[in-house]
Amino acid sequence: MGLFDNLKDRFNKAEFTVAPNKKLKTISNDFEEAFDLKLVFYKGSIIADGDLTLAALNKKTTKEVNTKADGLNIKGSMKVGDVEKLFDTNFGVKVQVKDKKGEICVPNNITLGQAAREEYEK
Numbered sequence: 001m002g003l004f005d006n007l008k009d010r011f012n013k014a015e016f017t018v019a020p021n022k023k024l025k026t027i028s029n030d031f032e033e034a035f036d037l038k039l040v041f042y043k044g045s046i047i048a049d050g051d052l053t054l055a056a057l058n059k060k061t062t063k064e065v066n067t068k069a070d071g072l073n074i075k076g077s078m079k080v081g082d083v084e085k086l087f088d089t090n091f092g093v094k095v096q097v098k099d100k101k102g103e104i105c106v107p108n109n110i111t112l113g114q115a116a117r118e119e120y121e122k
Contacts, residue, residue, distance in 0.1 A: 018072040020091060024057065025050030035076060036116040042094040054091050067069035080115055081108030 016034040018027055019020055024041045028050065031039035041048040041057070070084050080097045083112065087095045096105050105116040 016074045020054040035112045037117045038098040076113035
């Protein structure tokens, strides 16, 4: 990754935050707008209903969702695996970051910025 891309990732989309009272589809749409990647929420091994909020998802999962947690600040310079862990740690939900088409899970060891610039093939 070039130095310019790394710097751009650090400052680009720095305002993206996740609030626990937002609907999952709103969080996913905001994530896609910010990073040009898909964010998929899971209830167990099944994709969660997008009309649920993080609080409502709490009633559907065995793991407790911390609906009083502060919002997350996510930046393009963060690694995909770290973003996924933040959702689990702060809200108790499983998420996967996928490519622009929502078909392929992106590798955990690259940044969101790198993932957005990559082209993935099935």
